[in-house]
Amino acid sequence: MSANINKTPDFVMLSSYPIAIAHIDCDAFFTSCESARDPKLKNLPIVTGKERGIVSCPSYEAKARGIKRGMRLTEAGKICPELIVLPSDYELYSIYSSRMFTIIRRFTPDVEEYSIDEAFCDLTGLRRLYRASYPAIARRIKEAMEEDLGITVSVGVSLSKTLAKLASKTDKPDGFTCIPGYKLHEFLKDMPLEKVCGFGPNTAALLNKSGVRTVLDYIKKPQDFAQKLLGKIGRELWCELRGMPVYRLVTEAKERYLTISKTKTFSPASDNKEFVKGQLMRNMESAFIKLRRHNLSARNLTAYLRRTDFSHCAMEGRLTRHSSSTLDFTQLCSRLFEHVFEDGAAYRSSGVILSDIMDEGADSRDLFEDPVRIENLKNISIAIDKVNSYYGKHTLHLASSNIVNEKGNHPRNCLAWRKQNLLKGESFRQRLNIPLLKMRNLGNQGT
């Protein structure tokens, strides 16, 4: 087979649209939702992300003034004093998102919810139904989005998901780009490799070394070249970019999480062991809050720390059973921290990853553990969640994460302090004795 593949030096294209895939990408989605809700914000420089202190999504007006994603809000405010800063409202964005998918499903049932603000849809075979060409159908979807949702979108139509996404990206905002088979050659002629979804900077650099600089260069190489240099992804993208689709639309709803992680950067960096540990424990608490919100339980926990030079070290540990109780994992997390933390090193962020996740209650219980005790720990977590939903997130928290709250204030006045003393009690410590199956070192790698 590979011998045959190697003998395809030139790619030959193709009728206009043997297959028609559309990619629909909302323009500056979060801020577009905000100004769709409140039209007074239209055409103004606005950003979301107030709660995190960094720009999460700048409107095009803000972008035009030099505001970029990830920028600190203080810096953004200096560049653009009239900037309007809004907190993220994920509930609003979810509502708009599901409306968007509903609108597209009016035209075709084959819709993939690719992300909160992006969709793929398969238009193949719909020309007779709509008495229109594929571009004309895609145009109608775009117009429906703008009319019914009040948000502009950029649309790409082509022969595969990768090409459709590439097309929608070339003209933003409010763009409409169709790449039929016979135009592929021209479209890809000067297209930089990094524009392809799946080629990052590293892959582009590697391809450059072989003299491949544009997407057209890439697909003119034999398939074997792509396979050998970049493996499975390389081969698949090679096909997709030639207009031979290999990625199917995933039209089923996403079932559940494989991992849940929580990371937080702290500034300034710190070499204070208690403080860094507190940050880690706080992340663990946040991860478990999310886990319980989705009625899931986890068995593995990875703790990692990032140094000021961005190198990191991590270690994973495992319980004998699945659990959704924070208190089941505190001891494990502490032990992992002890292995990972180096005296004298300064750290800038910490994080945890929960993995081996399954539905709550699906685990067969460990035979050697007391079911009453397990139930008690679970009830404690539920009770803590209830208190926190009333008084605010992390009002009630682990003693070990309390240092995160101390910003020069004495913690004695807050509810946390009382909880801290409670958790330090001997009876609690005895209860936390969960056997560990294993801990493994995840290395000590630079990035």
Next chain:
DNA sequence: TCTGGGGTCCTAGGACCC
């Protein structure tokens, strides 16, 4: 893009077994 946070997938290579 000198770097915020939350994810997924792929793969080389080690461990283990026959």
Next chain:
DNA sequence: TCTGGGGTCCTAGGACCC
């Protein structure tokens, strides 16, 4: 006891995405 070959499973970490 040493040796070879081959298969499977696991995992650390790279790369990429939004």
